[in-house]
Amino acid sequence: MHGVARSALSVLFMIGSAMLLASAPADAEDGVLRVGIITDMSGQYSDGNGMGSVISAQMAAEEIGGTVAGRRIEIISADHQNKPDVAVGIVRNWIDNKGVDVVAEGVNSAVALAIQNLTRERKKIFLISGSGSSDLTGKQCSPTSVHWTYDTYASSNATAKAVVARGGTPWFFLTADYAFGQALERDASKAVTAAGGKVLGAVRHPFDTADFSSFLLQAQSSGAKVLALANAGSDFRNAVGQADEFNVRQSMQVVALQVTLTDVPALGLVHAHDLLFTDSFYWDRTPETRAFAEEFFKRHGAMPTAYQAGVNSALRHYFKAVAATNSVESETVMAQMRKTPVNDFFAQNGVVREDGRMVHDMYLMRIKKPEESKSKWDLYEYQTTVPGDQAFRPLADGGCPYVGKGQ
Structure with missing residues (x-):
């Protein structure tokens, strides 16, 4: 609807x-x-x-x-x-x-x-x-x-490891400037570094941004090989679409750290294709x-x-x-x-x-090319399963004050 x-x-x-x-x-x-x-x-x-x-x-x-x-x-x-x-x-x-x-x-x-x-x-x-x-x-x-x-740890962890393992480094982040984006950038940066990659910098954009041109130009001039999108919703769609307008993929790999199924048909596979990301559920x-x-x-x-x-x-x-x-x-x-x-x-x-x-468990996915998709909702190709104890942050590392004190 x-x-x-x-x-x-x-x-x-x-x-x-x-x-x-x-x-x-x-x-x-x-x-x-x-x-x-x-x-x-x-x-x-x-x-x-x-x-x-x-x-x-x-x-x-x-x-x-x-x-x-x-x-x-x-x-x-x-x-x-x-x-x-x-x-x-x-x-x-x-x-x-x-x-x-x-x-x-x-x-x-x-x-x-x-x-x-x-x-x-x-x-x-x-x-x-x-x-x-x-x-x-x-x-x-x-x-x-x-x-x-x-969560932002699980979404970024497997994706960062997979991209760095395939030679994707150094990274530059395009981040939504509120709690979600900030946490996603933080958690992904740690995962990139732990996997042996480098982070060159980041630029943060306001929530619900329409024009990403200045942010994309900063990313292109950073010297990074990976542009990591730490955002979601229309911010994600606008960033990917405008990245293609600026030919960002000629010099950088675009990585989506959070993808929502409904964003993909709205954006179109012509723009979204081949993005790697990690998700917890796929309907098919x-x-x-x-x-x-x-x-x-x-x-x-x-x-x-x-x-x-x-x-x-x-x-x-x-x-x-x-x-x-x-x-x-x-x-x-x-x-x-x-x-x-x-x-x-x-x-x-x-x-x-x-x-x-x-x-x-979480699942590493790739967004299909237009010619690979058989219907509007045939959008993802399964890559691999990330076991839950590897996907999510260890209990001891979170700093939750209630852990070990009873409930």
Whole structure:
């Protein structure tokens, strides 16, 4: 769904959710388990998250029969507009006045970090899918959060190693100047250096930049052989498209450190082809991913991104923990989630670690050339699997203050 139609559906869904909430008591014992999906409904991340994440959450509720531990599951949603203060205001109202038991999604790392501060304080579970900063399980971790889908360490680690191993060095970064981009540049720089490569510099651009010409000229004049894009959404699309306008690939290899499935058809394979990147999910990888994707496509008209798939997987695991413990109390449910392996279409033998990181395999991918693609969503070629314990930052290196102190 795109444009006016999707916007209209978003508004109608939020109005309907608001009416449900207005008529329902907010008491935690009213026989309702409320899930709040806080996401980008109107900005540059709305295609890869947005209403697709809400639909994915609805699917997870339906898969468990719409009720768990004697409670009817209710999904509500809101648009945080990529503003941390707006997001915190919404989530605070949900928790304090609307009886929301668990918050999920949270795309945009600055937004997620702000929400995590609140949910930590209120002792509510936060299932993070769309946000990437590895700080969410590092020094700013929370005993009531799970970082599910990916993070900047895992996204950059395998990609940097693969590129350097193929002779790709030295590097120059084009970085979105907010929490996500900064963390991605930091984590990728460490991976490049550890693999024996060099980093010559970086330039940072504002969030939602339209003109990358000055930044690309700085990259070209740096003498680097690799241009690493530490951004996402329309920033990623604009940077790749304009890099081709400036013939950057004649002298530099362009490396994508974070790719969202929906960005590729929007950008076009003529620009996106042959970019290497690491992801946690691809709809056409296994029979299980295809089955989930086909049902999602029927409802949304697009194949699911990793973030949307992660929302479903995280809520499945949460609902199973609620059912097993017959409780929505955060500490009880979190303990059950940590001790239960994650086995579904998204992850096999995934583990919810003490710092809140859900550790699972990641996949090195290449974006196909136009002539290799058989359909709109036939976009990636699988390269190799990166085992979870190699993809994600070691527990001891994150600096999470809760590790080893009990929960």
